[in-house]
Amino acid sequence: MKGIITVLGHDRVGIIARVCVFLSGANINILDISQTIVQGFFNMVMVVDLSGASLTFEDIVGGLNAAGDELGVQIKLQREEIFNSMHRI
Numbered sequence: 785m786k787g788i789i790t791v792l793g794h795d796r797v798g799i800i801a802r803v804c805v806f807l808s809g810a811n812i813n814i815l816d817i818s819q820t821i822v823q824g825f826f827n828m829v830m831v832v833d834l835s836g837a838s839l840t841f842e843d844i845v846g847g848l849n850a851a852g853d854e855l856g857v858q859i860k861l862q863r864e865e866i867f868n869s870m871h872r873i
Contacts, residue, residue, distance in 0.1 A: 785834045786815065786864035789848065793857025795826040803830075803859065806851050811838045826857065831864070 791803060800819065807814060812832050819828035837844060845861050852859035 787832045787834045788862045788864060789830040789832060790860045791826065791828040791857055793826055793855070795821050795824050796855065799826055799855055799857060800828065802851050802855055806847055807832060810844060810847065811836050
């Protein structure tokens with residue numbers, strides 16, 4: 785199962801590191817990553833492999849929310865199939 789993680793907020797040191805440390809600790813592999821900073825706003829999209837995760841989907845969402853609160857950014861996780869369904873034209 786794949787997931788899509790989005791991170792949005794004011795740029796600051798350690799955002800990518802904090803998210804990656806959480807994912808590594810949960811045995812979640814990053815398949816693809818894209819990040820950009822536009823006039824001080826940080827935006828990152830990650831495609832991750834959730835099939836080997838050591839946490840439930842709900843616990844991953846909770847952990848990412850906590851990391852986002854700590855960093856002052858918004859972090860969202862969606863299952864790939866839900867993301868694809870929402871973005872079909």
